[in-house]
Amino acid sequence: MKFALCQELFEGWDWERQCRFMSEVGYTGIEVAPFTLATRAAEVSPERRRELREIAAAHGMQIIGLHWLLAKTTGFHLTTSDADTRRRTGEYLAELGDLCADLGGTLMVLGSPQQRSIEDGMSRQQATDNAIEVLNQALPRLAERGVDLLLEPLTTKETNFLNTCDEAAEIIAAVGHPNLALHQDVKAMLGEDRPIPEIIRAHPAITRHFHANDGNLRGPGMGPIDFLPIFRALQSTGYDGWVSVEVFDYSPGAETIAIESIRYMKEVWDKLQHGEPVEG
Numbered sequence: 001m002k003f004a005l006c007q008e009l010f011e012g013w014d015w016e017r018q019c020r021f022m023s024e025v026g027y028t029g030i031e032v033a034p035f036t037l038a039t040r041a042a043e044v045s046p047e048r049r050r051e052l053r054e055i056a057a058a059h060g061m062q063i064i065g066l067h068w069l070l071a072k073t074t075g076f077h078l079t080t081s082d083a084d085t086r087r088r089t090g091e092y093l094a095e096l097g098d099l100c101a102d103l104g105g106t107l108m109v110l111g112s113p114q115q116r117s118i119e120d121g122m123s124r125q126q127a128t129d130n131a132i133e134v135l136n137q138a139l140p141r142l143a144e145r146g147v148d149l150l151l152e153p154l155t156t157k158e159t160n161f162l163n164t165c166d167e168a169a170e171i172i173a174a175v176g177h178p179n180l181a182l183h184q185d186v187k188a189m190l191g192e193d194r195p196i197p198e199i200i201r202a203h204p205a206i207t208r209h210f211h212a213n214d215g216n217l218r219g220p221g222m223g224p225i226d227f228l229p230i231f232r233a234l235q236s237t238g239y240d241g242w243v244s245v246e247v248f249d250y251s252p253g254a255e256t257i258a259i260e261s262i263r264y265m266k267e268v269w270d271k272l273q274h275g276e277p278v279e280g
Contacts, residue, residue, distance in 0.1 A: 001231070001269050003262055004029025004064050004244040006211075008036050009254045015052055019059040021255070026262045030061050031244045032103065033068040034096060040073070041092070041099040049102040056104075064242050065107035065147070065209075066100050069093065070115040078116040078134050079127035079161055086130060089115075090137030093149065097138065101145035107209050107242075108142070109183045111152040113159035127161055128171060135175055143179045150183035150209050155191030164192050165199050172206055185211040185246070186225060197233035204237035210244070212265060217248040219257045221264025228268050235272065 005027045010018045022030060037052075038044045044052075056063050070076050076089040093108075100108055118127040135149065142149055151168040162168055168182050182203055188211075189196045200207070214223030221227070234243075245261040252260075 001234075001265075002029060002242045003027050003265060004031050004242045005258055005261075006031045006033065006067060006244055006246040008033040008068065009247060009250050009257060011250075011254075013254070016055050016059075019056050019061050022258065023059040023061050025259050026266070027258070028060065028062060029064040029242050029244065030056055031064055031109075031242075031246070032066050032105070033071065034066055034099065035068065035072040041095045044099060046102070049099065053102070053104045063103040063105050064244070065105035065109070066096060066103075067109035067111060067152075067244075067246070069096055069108055069110055070112035073115075076115050078110075078112075079118055079122070079130045081119060081122060081126075081130070086134050087137070090134045093134070093138035094141035097142040097145050097147045097149075100147050106146055107148045107150055109150050109152050109209060109211075111154060111183075113154050116161050117159045118161050124161075128174075131161070132171065132175055135171075135180060136177075139175070139177045139179055143177070148179050148181055148208055150181050152183040152185060152188065152211075153192075154185075154188050157191070165189070165203050169203055169206060181208040182206040183209045183211070185213065186220070186227075186230065187211075187213045187215060187217065187248075190215050190225075195229075197229045200230070200233040200239075201237055204239065207237070207239060208241055210234065210239070210241065211246040212243050212261070213246050213248070218252065219245050219247050219261030219264075221267075222252070222257070222260055227265065228272060231265075231268055231272050 153168050212220040214225045216223035
Protein backbone atom coordinates (compact mmCIF):
# COMPACT_ATOMS: atom_id res chain seq x y z
CA MET A 1 0.00 0.00 0.00
CA LYS A 2 1.31 3.44 -0.97
CA PHE A 3 0.86 6.23 1.57
CA ALA A 4 0.63 9.94 0.72
CA LEU A 5 -0.18 13.07 2.70
CA CYS A 6 -2.29 16.08 1.78
CA GLN A 7 0.15 18.90 2.46
CA GLU A 8 -2.10 21.87 3.24
CA LEU A 9 -1.75 21.16 6.96
CA PHE A 10 1.87 22.38 6.83
CA GLU A 11 0.94 26.05 7.00
CA GLY A 12 4.02 28.25 7.11
CA TRP A 13 6.43 25.47 6.11
CA ASP A 14 8.55 25.94 3.00
CA TRP A 15 8.35 23.24 0.32
CA GLU A 16 11.72 21.68 1.02
CA ARG A 17 10.90 21.31 4.71
CA GLN A 18 7.56 19.69 3.87
CA CYS A 19 9.15 17.15 1.53
CA ARG A 20 12.00 16.35 3.90
CA PHE A 21 9.68 15.79 6.88
CA MET A 22 7.15 13.67 5.00
CA SER A 23 9.92 11.48 3.65
CA GLU A 24 11.56 11.09 7.06
CA VAL A 25 8.36 9.81 8.68
CA GLY A 26 7.60 7.31 5.92
CA TYR A 27 5.38 8.86 3.25
CA THR A 28 6.29 8.52 -0.41
CA GLY A 29 3.56 10.66 -1.99
CA ILE A 30 2.47 14.28 -1.69
CA GLU A 31 -1.04 15.46 -2.58
CA VAL A 32 -1.09 19.20 -3.22
CA ALA A 33 -3.81 21.77 -2.56
CA PRO A 34 -3.27 24.35 -5.34
CA PHE A 35 -4.09 27.31 -3.08
CA THR A 36 -0.92 26.56 -1.08
CA LEU A 37 1.12 27.33 -4.20
CA ALA A 38 -0.69 30.36 -5.64
CA THR A 39 -4.09 32.00 -6.00
CA ARG A 40 -4.47 30.61 -9.51
CA ALA A 41 -2.75 27.73 -11.26
CA ALA A 42 -1.31 29.94 -14.00
CA GLU A 43 0.59 31.92 -11.37
CA VAL A 44 2.86 28.93 -10.74
CA SER A 45 5.60 29.50 -13.34
CA PRO A 46 7.13 26.70 -15.42
CA GLU A 47 10.37 27.20 -13.50
CA ARG A 48 8.64 26.87 -10.15
CA ARG A 49 6.80 23.74 -11.29
CA ARG A 50 10.11 22.11 -12.20
CA GLU A 51 11.64 23.21 -8.92
CA LEU A 52 8.78 21.78 -6.83
CA ARG A 53 8.99 18.47 -8.66
CA GLU A 54 12.78 18.27 -8.38
CA ILE A 55 12.83 19.09 -4.65
CA ALA A 56 10.23 16.41 -3.99
CA ALA A 57 12.18 13.85 -6.01
CA ALA A 58 15.40 14.73 -4.19
CA HIS A 59 13.69 13.55 -0.99
CA GLY A 60 12.32 10.39 -2.58
CA MET A 61 8.84 11.88 -2.82
CA GLN A 62 6.35 11.86 -5.69
CA ILE A 63 3.78 14.58 -6.24
CA ILE A 64 0.78 12.37 -6.94
CA GLY A 65 -1.79 15.02 -7.80
CA LEU A 66 -4.08 17.82 -6.63
CA HIS A 67 -7.17 18.19 -4.46
CA TRP A 68 -9.23 21.13 -3.15
CA LEU A 69 -9.25 22.15 -6.81
CA LEU A 70 -11.56 25.16 -6.56
CA ALA A 71 -10.97 26.10 -2.91
CA LYS A 72 -10.21 29.79 -2.27
CA THR A 73 -11.10 30.73 -5.86
CA THR A 74 -13.93 32.86 -7.22
CA GLY A 75 -15.96 32.67 -10.40
CA PHE A 76 -16.12 28.89 -10.76
CA HIS A 77 -19.03 26.49 -10.26
CA LEU A 78 -19.87 23.01 -11.51
CA THR A 79 -23.67 23.03 -11.64
CA THR A 80 -24.57 26.70 -12.02
CA SER A 81 -27.20 27.87 -14.50
CA ASP A 82 -24.76 30.52 -15.76
CA ALA A 83 -23.17 29.23 -18.98
CA ASP A 84 -20.17 31.56 -18.81
CA THR A 85 -19.32 30.34 -15.32
CA ARG A 86 -19.56 26.73 -16.46
CA ARG A 87 -17.27 27.49 -19.39
CA ARG A 88 -14.71 29.18 -17.13
CA THR A 89 -14.88 26.26 -14.72
CA GLY A 90 -14.16 23.72 -17.44
CA GLU A 91 -11.27 25.84 -18.69
CA TYR A 92 -9.84 26.14 -15.21
CA LEU A 93 -10.05 22.40 -14.56
CA ALA A 94 -8.05 21.92 -17.75
CA GLU A 95 -5.56 24.55 -16.52
CA LEU A 96 -5.23 22.66 -13.24
CA GLY A 97 -4.59 19.52 -15.28
CA ASP A 98 -1.56 21.18 -16.82
CA LEU A 99 -0.28 22.14 -13.37
CA CYS A 100 -0.86 18.62 -12.10
CA ALA A 101 0.99 17.00 -14.98
CA ASP A 102 3.87 19.48 -14.82
CA LEU A 103 4.33 18.59 -11.15
CA GLY A 104 4.42 14.89 -12.03
CA GLY A 105 0.90 14.13 -10.81
CA THR A 106 -1.69 11.92 -12.44
CA LEU A 107 -4.88 12.62 -10.46
CA MET A 108 -7.13 15.49 -9.44
CA VAL A 109 -9.77 15.07 -6.72
CA LEU A 110 -12.88 17.15 -7.43
CA GLY A 111 -14.41 17.96 -4.06
CA SER A 112 -14.93 21.72 -3.59
CA PRO A 113 -18.48 21.50 -2.14
CA GLN A 114 -19.16 25.23 -2.25
CA GLN A 115 -18.56 25.28 -6.00
CA ARG A 116 -20.99 22.49 -6.85
CA SER A 117 -24.12 22.79 -4.68
CA ILE A 118 -27.43 23.00 -6.54
CA GLU A 119 -29.02 26.44 -6.86
CA ASP A 120 -32.45 27.09 -5.40
CA GLY A 121 -35.13 26.09 -7.89
CA MET A 122 -32.84 23.96 -10.05
CA SER A 123 -33.71 20.32 -10.55
CA ARG A 124 -31.17 17.64 -9.72
CA GLN A 125 -31.25 16.45 -13.32
CA GLN A 126 -30.40 19.93 -14.62
CA ALA A 127 -27.57 20.21 -12.12
CA THR A 128 -26.25 16.84 -13.27
CA ASP A 129 -26.49 17.87 -16.92
CA ASN A 130 -24.61 21.10 -16.16
CA ALA A 131 -21.89 19.22 -14.29
CA ILE A 132 -21.50 16.74 -17.15
CA GLU A 133 -21.11 19.66 -19.58
CA VAL A 134 -18.22 21.05 -17.48
CA LEU A 135 -16.57 17.66 -17.13
CA ASN A 136 -16.78 17.00 -20.86
CA GLN A 137 -15.15 20.34 -21.53
CA ALA A 138 -12.15 19.61 -19.30
CA LEU A 139 -11.57 15.90 -19.91
CA PRO A 140 -9.96 16.02 -23.38
CA ARG A 141 -7.13 18.22 -22.12
CA LEU A 142 -6.72 16.14 -18.96
CA ALA A 143 -6.48 13.00 -21.10
CA GLU A 144 -3.77 14.62 -23.23
CA ARG A 145 -1.76 15.27 -20.07
CA GLY A 146 -2.38 11.83 -18.54
CA VAL A 147 -4.43 13.15 -15.62
CA ASP A 148 -7.52 11.50 -14.14
CA LEU A 149 -10.34 13.66 -12.78
CA LEU A 150 -11.87 11.95 -9.75
CA LEU A 151 -15.36 12.72 -8.43
CA GLU A 152 -15.46 12.96 -4.63
CA PRO A 153 -18.83 12.31 -2.97
CA LEU A 154 -19.31 14.48 0.13
CA THR A 155 -21.85 14.49 2.93
CA THR A 156 -25.10 16.43 2.93
CA LYS A 157 -23.57 18.63 5.66
CA GLU A 158 -21.20 19.99 3.02
CA THR A 159 -23.18 20.06 -0.22
CA ASN A 160 -26.49 18.98 -1.76
CA PHE A 161 -24.93 17.56 -4.91
CA LEU A 162 -23.05 14.29 -5.37
CA ASN A 163 -23.40 12.82 -1.87
CA THR A 164 -22.85 9.11 -2.47
CA CYS A 165 -20.52 6.85 -4.40
CA ASP A 166 -23.52 5.45 -6.26
CA GLU A 167 -24.40 8.95 -7.48
CA ALA A 168 -20.83 9.51 -8.61
CA ALA A 169 -20.89 6.16 -10.42
CA GLU A 170 -23.99 7.23 -12.35
CA ILE A 171 -22.27 10.41 -13.57
CA ILE A 172 -19.10 8.50 -14.45
CA ALA A 173 -21.16 6.04 -16.49
CA ALA A 174 -23.08 8.83 -18.20
CA VAL A 175 -19.88 10.62 -19.25
CA GLY A 176 -18.13 7.42 -20.23
CA HIS A 177 -14.62 8.87 -20.39
CA PRO A 178 -11.63 6.77 -19.30
CA ASN A 179 -10.10 9.70 -17.40
CA LEU A 180 -13.15 10.23 -15.20
CA ALA A 181 -13.31 7.97 -12.14
CA LEU A 182 -14.23 7.76 -8.46
CA HIS A 183 -12.46 9.00 -5.35
CA GLN A 184 -13.47 7.58 -1.96
CA ASP A 185 -13.04 9.34 1.38
CA VAL A 186 -13.62 7.71 4.78
CA LYS A 187 -15.16 10.77 6.46
CA ALA A 188 -17.52 11.29 3.53
CA MET A 189 -18.54 7.62 3.33
CA LEU A 190 -19.53 7.76 7.02
CA GLY A 191 -22.46 9.87 5.80
CA GLU A 192 -23.84 7.05 3.64
CA ASP A 193 -26.39 4.53 4.83
CA ARG A 194 -24.27 1.38 4.53
CA PRO A 195 -20.92 0.20 5.93
CA ILE A 196 -17.76 1.60 4.34
CA PRO A 197 -16.38 -1.84 3.35
CA GLU A 198 -19.60 -2.52 1.46
CA ILE A 199 -19.30 0.79 -0.41
CA ILE A 200 -15.68 0.02 -1.30
CA ARG A 201 -16.59 -3.40 -2.64
CA ALA A 202 -19.42 -1.95 -4.73
CA HIS A 203 -17.15 0.20 -6.94
CA PRO A 204 -13.76 -1.46 -7.49
CA ALA A 205 -13.63 -0.90 -11.24
CA ILE A 206 -13.89 2.90 -11.04
CA THR A 207 -12.11 3.71 -7.74
CA ARG A 208 -8.68 5.27 -8.39
CA HIS A 209 -7.86 7.14 -5.20
CA PHE A 210 -8.61 7.00 -1.49
CA HIS A 211 -8.51 9.47 1.41
CA ALA A 212 -7.89 8.19 4.94
CA ASN A 213 -9.29 10.25 7.81
CA ASP A 214 -11.62 9.79 10.76
CA GLY A 215 -15.07 10.92 11.80
CA ASN A 216 -13.51 13.42 14.21
CA LEU A 217 -11.84 15.15 11.21
CA ARG A 218 -8.36 14.02 12.27
CA GLY A 219 -6.09 11.39 10.81
CA PRO A 220 -6.63 7.63 10.74
CA GLY A 221 -6.05 6.16 14.19
CA MET A 222 -6.82 9.49 15.85
CA GLY A 223 -10.54 8.77 16.22
CA PRO A 224 -13.02 5.91 16.66
CA ILE A 225 -12.90 4.34 13.17
CA ASP A 226 -11.32 0.89 12.84
CA PHE A 227 -9.36 0.82 9.59
CA LEU A 228 -8.78 -2.93 9.52
CA PRO A 229 -12.07 -3.74 7.72
CA ILE A 230 -11.53 -0.72 5.45
CA PHE A 231 -8.05 -1.83 4.37
CA ARG A 232 -9.28 -5.42 4.12
CA ALA A 233 -11.97 -4.27 1.70
CA LEU A 234 -9.46 -2.30 -0.37
CA GLN A 235 -7.19 -5.32 -0.55
CA SER A 236 -10.01 -7.67 -1.47
CA THR A 237 -10.94 -5.48 -4.45
CA GLY A 238 -7.37 -5.37 -5.73
CA TYR A 239 -6.95 -1.66 -5.08
CA ASP A 240 -3.34 -0.69 -5.78
CA GLY A 241 -3.55 3.10 -5.77
CA TRP A 242 -2.53 5.69 -3.20
CA VAL A 243 -4.03 6.12 0.25
CA SER A 244 -3.68 9.79 1.19
CA VAL A 245 -4.17 11.20 4.67
CA GLU A 246 -6.46 14.24 4.56
CA VAL A 247 -7.46 15.95 7.80
CA PHE A 248 -9.60 18.95 8.67
CA ASP A 249 -8.80 19.40 12.36
CA TYR A 250 -5.19 20.56 12.53
CA SER A 251 -5.18 21.20 16.28
CA PRO A 252 -2.89 18.26 17.21
CA GLY A 253 -0.21 19.85 15.01
CA ALA A 254 1.14 18.87 11.61
CA GLU A 255 3.95 16.70 12.95
CA THR A 256 1.70 14.71 15.28
CA ILE A 257 -0.95 14.20 12.62
CA ALA A 258 1.55 13.02 10.04
CA ILE A 259 3.44 10.68 12.38
CA GLU A 260 0.44 9.14 14.13
CA SER A 261 -1.50 8.62 10.91
CA ILE A 262 1.20 6.70 9.08
CA ARG A 263 2.16 4.75 12.18
CA TYR A 264 -1.42 3.56 12.57
CA MET A 265 -1.94 2.80 8.87
CA LYS A 266 1.27 0.76 8.65
CA GLU A 267 0.31 -1.09 11.82
CA VAL A 268 -3.11 -1.97 10.40
CA TRP A 269 -1.65 -2.97 7.03
CA ASP A 270 0.96 -5.16 8.71
CA LYS A 271 -1.72 -6.82 10.83
CA LEU A 272 -3.77 -7.49 7.74
CA GLN A 273 -0.78 -8.98 5.92
CA HIS A 274 0.35 -11.22 8.73
CA GLY A 275 -2.55 -12.07 10.95
CA GLU A 276 -5.97 -11.27 9.61
CA PRO A 277 -7.87 -13.26 6.97
CA VAL A 278 -8.91 -11.36 3.86
CA GLU A 279 -12.53 -11.58 2.79
CA GLY A 280 -12.99 -11.91 -0.96
